[in-house]
Amino acid sequence: MTPRTLTKYTVLTMRTGLLIDMDGVIYRGSQLIPGAAEFIQTLRRERIPFIFLTNNSQRTRRDVCMKLQRMGIDVEERHIFTCAMATARFLAKLKPSGTAYVIGEGGLLQALHLNGYSIVDHEPDFVVVGEGRTITLDSLELAVNMILGGAKLIATNLDPNCPTKGGTRPGAGATVAYLETVTGRKAFSVGKPSPIMMRAARKELHLATSQTVMIGDTMETDILGAVQLGFRSVLTLTGSTRREDLGKYAFGPDVIVESIAELCDIGRFIDRDLPKANQDDDTVTNMADWVAANA
Ligand SMILES: O=C(CO)COP(=O)(O)O
Ligand SMILES: [Mg+2]
Structure with a gap:
């Protein structure tokens, strides 16, 4: 045709x-x-x-379904597509069976595992940054040295912030900007x-x-x-x-x-x-x- x-x-x-x-x-x-x-x-x-x-890369597909279900919205996992999934699939094509140091949470870790990635804390192929509440100055310093040592910086998304009921929360883009400023390297972002x-x-x-x-x-x-x-x-x-x-x-x-x-x-x-x-x-x-x- x-x-x-x-x-x-x-x-x-x-x-x-x-x-x-x-x-x-x-x-x-x-x-x-x-x-x-x-x-x-x-x-x-x-x-x-x-x-x-x-x-938002924090949640797995199942977690997102549960969040929606508790709000009265009934959908299946096939209805959910997160930037964590897009990022993990992208990396699996770019470098199959690679390694990543992750600044992020369950949704991102699970997506990487499902796509054949191992999570490591030294000499990773990629430093992957997503949304999260577990960032510490130590984790940022580790990431900085990995990036300067040759690991590529990948962002699930670059949203600087996100509106919440009570105001604004910082987004993954803010963490990425921090790492870019310290290292002088530019991240590649996969999300919308x-x-x-x-x-x-x-x-x-x-x-x-x-x-x-x-x-x-x-x-x-x-x-x-x-x-x-x-x-x-x-x-x-x-x-x-x-x-x-x-x-x-x-x-x-x-x-x-x-x-x-x-x-x-x-x-x-x-x-x-x-x-x-x-x-x-x-x-x-x-x-x-x-x-x-x-x-
Ligand atoms: O969490 C977000 C950025 O921090 C954005 O989420 P949405 O893409 O669902 O609006
Ligand atoms: Mg939105």
């Missing part, structure tokens, strides 16, 4: 799938955002494909807005570019990543972005909503409010998977 025939086929079997950010869209820290549970229920009832896409994570998430749902919509609260990660990949995007104002901030950016989302509650009538939203996709943006790389998933 040539790409031209595929484009026609895409139009004929048109469906939309959603990449949904978590913090700032579904919850804010430990507080559920009103309407989020109903929104996910609707997606399940109407069989609209979706996956949660988070730059990196195409590595954005594209991997689209492929998890077997969607074409024109079928993919990103819903997020952060311009620098969710919306920028979507714009760069040619996905349509929806910005929610329940997280890190205020309407008056938008003038600062030279790019923007396709649609802005106050909160995810406005998307509960998702069928109507897709048909009426979401701009039509540009079919020319399509990049379907694995035909067999795509045809099977869209049959």
Whole structure:
């Protein structure tokens, strides 16, 4: 099948799938955002494909499911895609069976193990930095010397901070900036807005570019990543972005909503409010998977 025939086929079997950010869209820290549970229920009832896409590397897929379940949202592990998973898969391709020194928590450690990595405390191939509350000056000093000794610096994400119920918490980006300043080396980051994570998430749902919509609260990660990949995007104002901030950016989302509650009538939203996709943006790389998933 040539790409031209595929484009026609895409139009004929048109469906939309959603990449949904978590913090700032579904919850804010430990507080559920009103309407989020109903929104996910609707997606399940109407069989609209979706996956949660988070730059939080702290939790494993199972931990994230449990956090959601306790908030009244019932999803399976296949619905979760974290920057820890994207980072571990990326490293496993770059250097199979490698070693890492990790500044981060369970989600990152488990993802690395599942992808054939060993965690070490000297001479690692990579220093991998994610979100965490266990950082100490000793762990940073160890990391500095490993990086100066030749280990490559990898970031799960570069979010400088994250809004919480009570204010702001520091993000992995702040830790990475510390290590970059001390060592003079530049980190490579895998999480949103990196195409590595954005594209991997689209492929998890077997969607074409024109079928993919990103819903997020952060311009620098969710919306920028979507714009760069040619996905349509929806910005929610329940997280890190205020309407008056938008003038600062030279790019923007396709649609802005106050909160995810406005998307509960998702069928109507897709048909009426979401701009039509540009079919020319399509990049379907694995035909067999795509045809099977869209049959
Ligand atoms: O935790 C984060 C950055 O610290 C961001 O989380 P989300 O990507 O789910 O918004
Ligand atoms: Mg967010």
